[in-house]
Structures are given as structure tokens and as C-alpha cells.
Amino acid sequence: MSDDLEQFYEIFFEESSELLADMEACLLRLNVNSPDLEDLNAIFRAAHSIKGGAGTFGFVDITETTHMLESLLDKLRKGELEVRSEMIDAFLKAGDVIKNQLAGHRGEGAADPAEAAMVLDELKKLSDETQLQSNKEPSNTERRADAPIENLRVDESAATVAENKPKYIYCIEFSKSGLNEAALENLFSNLQLLGALEGETRGGGDNLCSLKLATENSEEEIWEALAFVVDPEKLKIESEVSNSIKNALKEEVNQSDASMHYKAKEVLASPGYGFFPGAPAAPREKDSQEITEKPLLQKDTDQRQAAKASTKANAPVTSNETSSIRVSIEKVDQMINLVGELVITQAMLAQTASQFDPIVFEKLHSGMNQLERNTRDLQESVMSIRMMPISFVFSRYPRVVRDLASKLNKRVELKTVGENTELDKGLIEKIADPLTHLVRNSLDHGIEQPENRRAAGKSMQGTITLRAFHQGGSIVIEVSDDGAGLNRAKILAKARERGLSIHDGMTDQEVWQLIFEAGFSTAEAITDVSGRGVGMDVVKRNIQSLGGRIDIESSFGVGTRISIRLPLTLAILDGLSVTAGDQMFIVPLNYIVESLQPTAADIKTVSGNGRLVQVRGEYLPVIALHEIFNLHPNVISVHDGILVILEAEGRKAALFVDDLVGQHQVVIKSLETNYRRVKGVSGATIMGDGKVALILDTTALVMASQQEIV
Amino acid sequence: MAKTILAVDDSASIRQMVAFTLKGAGYEVIQAVDGEDALEKANQHTVNLVLTDINMPRMDGLKLLALLRKLSNYKTVPILMLTTESSDDIKAKGRAAGATGWLVKPFDPKRLLEVIAKVIG
Numbered sequence: 001m002s003d004d005l006e007q008f009y010e011i012f013f014e015e016s017s018e019l020l021a022d023m024e025a026c027l028l029r030l031n032v033n034s035p036d037l038e039d040l041n042a043i044f045r046a047a048h049s050i051k052g053g054a055g056t057f058g059f060v061d062i063t064e065t066t067h068m069l070e071s072l073l074d075k076l077r078k079g080e081l082e083v084r085s086e087m088i089d090a091f092l093k094a095g096d097v098i099k100n101q102l103a104g105h106r107g108e109g110a111a112d113p114a115e116a117a118m119v120l121d122e123l124k125k126l127s128d129e130t131q132l133q134s135n136k137e138p139s140n141t142e143r144r145a146d147a148p149i150e151n152l153r154v155d156e157s158a159a160t161v162a163e164n165k166p167k168y169i170y171c172i173e174f175s176k177s178g179l180n181e182a183a184l185e186n187l188f189s190n191l192q193l194l195g196a197l198e199g200e201t202r203g204g205g206d207n208l209c210s211l212k213l214a215t216e217n218s219e220e221e222i223w224e225a226l227a228f229v230v231d232p233e234k235l236k237i238e239s240e241v242s243n244s245i246k247n248a249l250k251e252e253v254n255q256s257d258a259s260m261h262y263k264a265k266e267v268l269a270s271p272g273y274g275f276f277p278g279a280p281a282a283p284r285e286k287d288s289q290e291i292t293e294k295p296l297l298q299k300d301t302d303q304r305q306a307a308k309a310s311t312k313a314n315a316p317v318t319s320n321e322t323s324s325i326r327v328s329i330e331k332v333d334q335m336i337n338l339v340g341e342l343v344i345t346q347a348m349l350a351q352t353a354s355q356f357d358p359i360v361f362e363k364l365h366s367g368m369n370q371l372e373r374n375t376r377d378l379q380e381s382v383m384s385i386r387m388m389p390i391s392f393v394f395s396r397y398p399r400v401v402r403d404l405a406s407k408l409n410k411r412v413e414l415k416t417v418g419e420n421t422e423l424d425k426g427l428i429e430k431i432a433d434p435l436t437h438l439v440r441n442s443l444d445h446g447i448e449q450p451e452n453r454r455a456a457g458k459s460m461q462g463t464i465t466l467r468a469f470h471q472g473g474s475i476v477i478e479v480s481d482d483g484a485g486l487n488r489a490k491i492l493a494k495a496r497e498r499g500l501s502i503h504d505g506m507t508d509q510e511v512w513q514l515i516f517e518a519g520f521s522t523a524e525a526i527t528d529v530s531g532r533g534v535g536m537d538v539v540k541r542n543i544q545s546l547g548g549r550i551d552i553e554s555s556f557g558v559g560t561r562i563s564i565r566l567p568l569t570l571a572i573l574d575g576l577s578v579t580a581g582d583q584m585f586i587v588p589l590n591y592i593v594e595s596l597q598p599t600a601a602d603i604k605t606v607s608g609n610g611r612l613v614q615v616r617g618e619y620l621p622v623i624a625l626h627e628i629f630n631l632h633p634n635v636i637s638v639h640d641g642i643l644v645i646l647e648a649e650g651r652k653a654a655l656f657v658d659d660l661v662g663q664h665q666v667v668i669k670s671l672e673t674n675y676r677r678v679k680g681v682s683g684a685t686i687m688g689d690g691k692v693a694l695i696l697d698t699t700a701l702v703m704a705s706q707q708e709i710v
Numbered sequence: 711m712a713k714t715i716l717a718v719d720d721s722a723s724i725r726q727m728v729a730f731t732l733k734g735a736g737y738e739v740i741q742a743v744d745g746e747d748a749l750e751k752a753n754q755h756t757v758n759l760v761l762t763d764i765n766m767p768r769m770d771g772l773k774l775l776a777l778l779r780k781l782s783n784y785k786t787v788p789i790l791m792l793t794t795e796s797s798d799d800i801k802a803k804g805r806a807a808g809a810t811g812w813l814v815k816p817f818d819p820k821r822l823l824e825v826i827a828k829v830i831g
Contacts, residue, residue, distance in 0.1 A: 007730075008726055008727045011722055011723040012723035015721060042767070045766075048765050049720060052721055052815050053721055053723045053724055055816030056723075056815060056816040056817070272813065272814040272821060273790075273812060273817075273821070273825045274812055275810060275828075275829075276804075276810065276811060279805065279808065279809060280779075280785060280786045280787070280788065280789075280808065281786055281787060281788035281789075281810050281829060282788070282810050282811060282829075
């Protein structure tokens with residue numbers, strides 16, 4: 001059977017991860033002082049669902065953890081205990097443990113049993129405190145009058161139970177045959193320990209002894225008390241309801257009178273299922289297991305709870321259930337590749353078709369137009385499959401910020417804007433780590449201690465804002481804080497210390513770029529949060545490997561904003577096609593500032609080979625494309641050709657090309673996997689005429705040009 | 711004709727496991743993600759048995775039970791509830807709402823088929 005189950009593991013893992021994420025979001029949203037019942041219910045449901053799945057699939061450790069979690073949560077949502085912030089912490093930790101346990105079962109690393117045990121312990125402690133708390137709860141009404149309203153409900157139900165003690169009345173019948181006086185005596189005194197006993201305790205000469213017992217113990221406990229003495233086959237316990245309750249619940253009683261007795265066998269071994277006798281379509285087996293049911297009074301409270309629950313259910317509930325299917329990412333990628341090929345084929349056809357006379361072959365041309373539209377639509381919708389809202393990444397930061405802020409004794413609020421902005425799934429996965437680093441940096445270096453903030457006339461609570469939005473063909477993700485801002489003097493001093501080439505006339509933009517140097521950290525003390533200087537350079541490398549760029553704006557004392565600009569997807573690029581000699585190259589559009597035809601007077605030659613061009617008051621190095629790739633250009637002098645002004649990492653350069661051809665969306669093909677890595681080239685694409693065009697690595701080109709000058 | 715079973719559970723893994731098991735045994739399976747969904751699907755299809763989870767968002771299993779029993783064509787259809795723990799008060803509530811029987815989660819596929827066979831076999 002377990003083989004059958006294995007195929008559902010993956011679904012369970014994914015589902016549980018989602019549930020855990022939901023649970024965490026709810027926990028972080030939860031206001032400790034006035035918890036939202038909907039949230040508590042949602043958290044409970046998440047734990048409950050994970051437990052159900054884990055039980056089914058036999059992940060015992062997860063079942064254990066979720067069980068503890070669930071029982072404490074149950075007490076919270078039923079109002080038996082008030083939410084405290086330690087609990088939230090414990091829940092979050094438990095969530096982490098479950099996450100690890102899931103990863104363990106998935107075969108990705110192993111869960112730490114000690115950690116799990118610790119969390120279990122903590123949850124148990126919190127749960128036990130509940131016990132103490134509710135025991136201390138006074139059952140008289142004195143305190144109730146001035147108790148706050150939220151507590152009223154709890155007190156009331158506690159009082160109901162107290163007033164109605166003993167809860168249950170049972171009719172017990174058993175055969176006395178085979179029992180001597182002493183045994184009977186012993187049995188009666190045992191029962192008396194459980195509650196008030198009435199009836200013919202000594203009985204007459206007949207074999208049948210029938211008793212009435214008023215007790216707060218459950219039927220099982222009576223069974224236990226009797227089953228060892230009396231032959232279970234000859235024992236019958238029926239629960240009876242006192243008159244007052246009977247009146248209140250007349251209907252209920254009629255419904256369930258028939259099934260109010262136990263058979264000894266079933267009590268001892270629960271079969272895991274059962275049918276309600278007399279219920280619609282219940283099988284009428286002689287040997288059928290009957291329901292184990294609690295006496296009626298319990299139903300009374302249950303009913304009230306059910307009524308409470310149904311009023312809750314009437315409240316507006318936002319549903320996040322969407323109909324969707326899960327598809328493996330390989331399938332999607334394959335589809336994207338195929339569509340990419342289709343786009344190329346379509347472009348080739350279009351080029352061929354353009355050679356035919358548009359009047360004679362009118363139908364061919366209108367067909368080609370139709371094909372182009374359809375291909376583009378298809379491409380867009382296929383690409384959109386890979387798109388996911390950035391909330392998948394953003395949602396992890398409330399936790400990061402919360403944990404870190406409390407560690408650093410800072411007060412920080414995290415705002416997120418534009419969570420629904422969509423970007424490629426591949427990007428989502430790769431952007432998470434760099435973003436985490438930026439958020440942690442903002443919190444550690446940006447946001448000041450509350451006292452310092454107050455002294456600076458700011459509110460004691462700092463704000464970190466995560467913002468995502470589309471701009472042109474790219475997506476921009478910003479991490480901004482209202483903290484201290486970057487310290488120019490400190491960064492320069494540090495750079496000097498590290499022997500980086502700097503001068504005092506550097507623009508702010510250039511100074512900020514220094515923090516992306518490897519090993520650069522201005523933190524005075526190295527903490528485990530940040531300051532080891534591994535980070536910003538890695539962040540930058542990661543962003544660049546995604547074809548993106550990173551910019552910093554900062555104002556001392558006001559705050560810092562770091563913006564990451566990424567292409568919408570990894571597979572398709574907006575590019576400008578340019579020619580040098582007989583070769584065509586693609587320049588990624590988001591690096592292009594402008595294109596211009598310079599006059600001869602704008603070009604300056606410096607120290608031999610280097611050429612500069614003056615553009616709007618700035619001198620930019622000229623990169624001749626044909627020189628880099630050793631081509632024979634059709635245009636020799638710069639002022640006859642065209643300069644494409646590129647900007648990368650805050651630096652600019654002018655790319656000298658023969659001609660501009662046009663703007664294209666190109667499907668990126670990796671050169672490394674198909675050929676080998678080529679300096680100055682980030683990839684290749686196939687153009688409409690079937691020829692291969694290289695995509696320029698703009699950043700590398702611009703950086704290389706800078707080195708030549710310095 | 712194959713008997714049709716409506717399987718209601720908010721947990722996709724459980725739901726699919728149930729569906730897989732039942733389909734393997736030759737039943738038709740309709741899946742629903744919560745009470746509301748189930749109610750809608752119950753109205754659209756003729757169902758021979760309903761298998762429902764209790765704790766679900768939007769509409770829970772108990773409410774679904776009660777509402778199903780109000781529909782004329784679901785008065786006698788067997789409805790089994792899946793409960794995570796063999797909690798007696800859930801069972802009592804389920805009974806009051808008109809459930810035919812109960813099955814404790816976790817269960818193995820064999821047990822599920824066994825119980826279903828007892829009801830509509």
C-alpha cells in the first residue's frame with residue numbers, strides 16, 4: 001500500500017509548504033492583544049491539515065509536532081487561553097521544525113530531533129500553563145462582573161460545567177452471578193469514588209443488579225472500573241439524562257435514544273470507523289461497530305459551540321482557493337523553448353514571404369500577419385505560465401524582519417507594495433537570497449536604534465519598504481529604509497584602507513558602488529547579522545547573472561533606497577540589433593540610454609588608442625564593436641557611424657557600431673551550453689533569417705572600457 | 711454503471727489519495743475542495759456516496775452534511791465523515807447532522823475501500 005501512497009508525497013510536501021507559509025503569514029499578522037478569530041481558525045486549520053496528511057503518509061515526527069501545535073491552537077481559538085507573544089514565537093519555531101522535518105522526508109537534509117523535542121517541550125509547557133490558568137479561573141460569579149468582555153465567554157462555559165456537575169447519569173446493569181459479597185462491596189465503593197451512586201446497591205436475590213451513577217467521568221472510565229470485575233459480556237451501561245436537560249433536549253434524545261449503549265468489545269478496540277445505527281443508508285450488519293458517543297449533556301455545549309461556529313461562518317470569509325493544476329517546471333520550460341522555436345520559424349517565414357509580391361500573394365501576406373499575431377499571443381500566454389506574483393518572495397520577509405529586529409532591539413515596520421507584480425518563476429527563486437541580504441542590511445546598517453532615531457527627530461519605529469513594479473520591459477524591486485543613509489566619508493575611508501582606487505571628486509553614485517566591492521564592510525562590529533563583507537558583492541553578482549542591475553540612492557540621515565532592475569523573464573530579451581561589418585549583434589535594450597550620430601568635433605583621441613566622445617557635457621569612452629570582435633567595419637570613422645550610449649553599474653560608455661537595424665524581442669540561447677563562454681558575449685539568438693546573432697554582455701563591455709581609461 | 715463518490719477535502723494530497731484509491735477500485739470520483747464546492751457538485755451530479763472531511767475553510771463538513779440532508783435527492787445517500795481524531799463530540803455532531811458513519815484519518819487505502827464496500831458495495 002505504501003507504494004501507492006508515495007506518489008502523493010510530492011503533493012503533500014508542496015501543500016504542506018504552502019500551509020506552513022499561510023500559517024506563518026497569519027501568525028505574523030496576528031495581533032496579540034486582540035487576536036482575530038478567523039486568523040486563529042486559519043492557523044489551526046493549517047496545522048490540522050498538515051497533521052492529517054502527515055498521519056496518512058506515515059510521517060510520525062510531523063504528526064507529533066503538528067499535534068502539539070494543534071492542541072494548543074485549539075485551546076486558543078476556543079478562548080480557553082489568551083494569546084501571548086511567547087506562543088507566537090513558539091508557533092513560529094514549530095513551523096520551522098515542521099519545515100525541516102518536511103525537508104528531511106523529502107531527502108533534503110535531515111531534521112534535528114533535538115530541536116523538535118525542544119519545541120514540543122515548549123508547546124507542552126505553554127499548553128500546561130493553560131491548564132493551570134483555567135484551573136485558577138474562579139468558578140463563582142464574583143469576578144465575572146468586572147472581567148473584560150472577551151473573558152466572559154470563557155468564564156461562562158466554565159461556570160456552566162461547574163453548575164451542572166455531575167455531568168452524566170448512567171444506568172448500569174450487570175449480572176451478579178459469579179461475584180461474591182466482597183467483590184460486590186469493592187465494586188460499589190469503586191463506583192462511589194466516581195460519583196453519587198443510587199439504586200438497589202445490595203440488590204435482591206435475582207442475578208441482575210441495576211444502578212444509577214451520577215458522575216463527571218466518562219463512560220470509558222466506568223467501564224474500566226467495572227470491566228475487570230464483571231464479565232464484560234454481561235455488563236450494560238446506558239447514559240441517562242436528568243429531567244431538566246431532557247426537556248431542553250427532547251428532540252435530541254428522541255433522535256439518539258436508540259444508540260446510547262455500549263458493547264464492551266468496541267470500547268476496548270476502536271476500529272477506526274463506524275456507522276450510526278438508523279442513519280440514512282447505514283449498513284445493517286449484526287456485527288457492525290456502533291458509534292462511541294458521549295452523553296447528551298456534552299451535546300448541549302457542542303451545540304452551543306456549533307451555533308457559535310455558524311455565526312462565525314456567516315462572517316465574510318475571503319477564500320484563497322483557486323482552481324489550478326500543478327505542472328512540473330520542465331514541461332513548462334519545454335513549452336517555452338518550443339514556442340521560442342516557433343517564433344523563430346515564424347520570423348523566417350515572414351522574411352521569405354516578404355519577397356513575394358503583396359498584391360499577387362495577398363492571401364499569403366494576410367495569413368502571415370495572422371500567424372505573427374497568433375504566435376505573439378501564444379508566446380505571451382506561454383510566458384505568463386511561468387509568471388508568479390512577487391508576494392511569494394515578499395511573504396518571507398515579515399518573519400525575517402521580525403526576528404532580526406527583536407535580536408537587534410530595533411523597532412521596524414515592514415511595508416510591502418506591489419506584491420501582485422508578476423515575474424518569472426526562475427527569477428523569483430534567484431532573487432530571494434539577494435533580497436534577503438538587502439533587507440537584513442537595511443535593518444542592520446540602515447535603521448538606527450530607537451533612541452538614536454528619536455534624537456534625530458524621527459519616529460522610534462523605522463520603516464523598511466519593499467516595492468515591486470513594472471517599468472517598460474523590466475521589473476523593478478526596491479528595498480528602501482528611512483534609516484541613517486550611507487556615510488560617504490566612512491565608505492571612502494574604508495575604501496582607502498583597502499587600497500581601492502578612489503578620489504575625493506567621486507560622485508555619490510560612484511561612492512555607493514564601492515560597497516559592492518568584495519570584502520567591503522563599514523560595520524564596526526562584525527555580527528552574525530551582517531558585516532562580514534561577504535554579501536553586497538555576491539548580491540550584485542547574482543543580480544547581474546540574472547541580466548539585471550542594481551542602483552543605490554542614499555541621503556545621509558534620511559534613508560537609502562536600493563533598486564534592482566530585472567528583465568521580465570530570463571528567456572526573452574528586448575534588444576536593439578546593430579551591425580559591425582557583416583555581423584549582427586544584439587544590445588539589451590535596458591542598458592541603452594540613447595543612440596546618436598556624433599560630429600567629428602565631439603570625438604577626442606587621448607594618449608594613442610583611447611577615444612572619448614563628448615555627450616551632453618560628459619566624456620565617455622568609445623568602444624568600437626568591430627575592434628572587440630576583430631571585424632572589418634563598413635564604417636571607419638566614428639562620426640560616420642552611430643554611437644549607442646550604454647549605461648551599466650553607474651558608468652557610461654559609447655558603443656561605436658556601423659548601423660542600427662531594429663528593435664527585436666529575441667529568444668535567448670545560452671552560448672555556454674551550446675558552444676563555450678565568449679568574453680563580451682552573454683548569449684546568442686537566432687534571427688528571422690536563420691542567422692545567429694550574438695547578444696552583447698553590456699556590463700562587461702562598459703567595465704572593460706573604464707579600465708582602459710584609468 | 712460505476713458508482714459515483716463525491717470526495718470532499720481541502721487537503722489536495724488526501725483528496726487525490728482518496729480519489730486514486732477509489733478510482734483504482736472502479737468507482738467514479740468527483741472531488742470538491744470544501745463544503746461550498748461539494749454542495750455545488752452534489753447538485754450537478756448524481757452521487758452514490760459522499761466522503762467528507764470535517765475541518766475545512768468556507769464551509770465545514772458538518773454544515774455540508776446538514777445542507778445535503780435538506781436536499782431531496784440526498785436524504786438517503788450514505789455520507790461518511792473523515793475525522794482526524796476519533797473525537798466523540800465530532801461524531802455526535804456528525805450524527806446529529808445526518809452522517810451515515812465515520813472513518814478516522816489517517817486511514818490506509820484498504821480500510822477506506824473496506825468501509826465503502828460495506829456501505830455501497
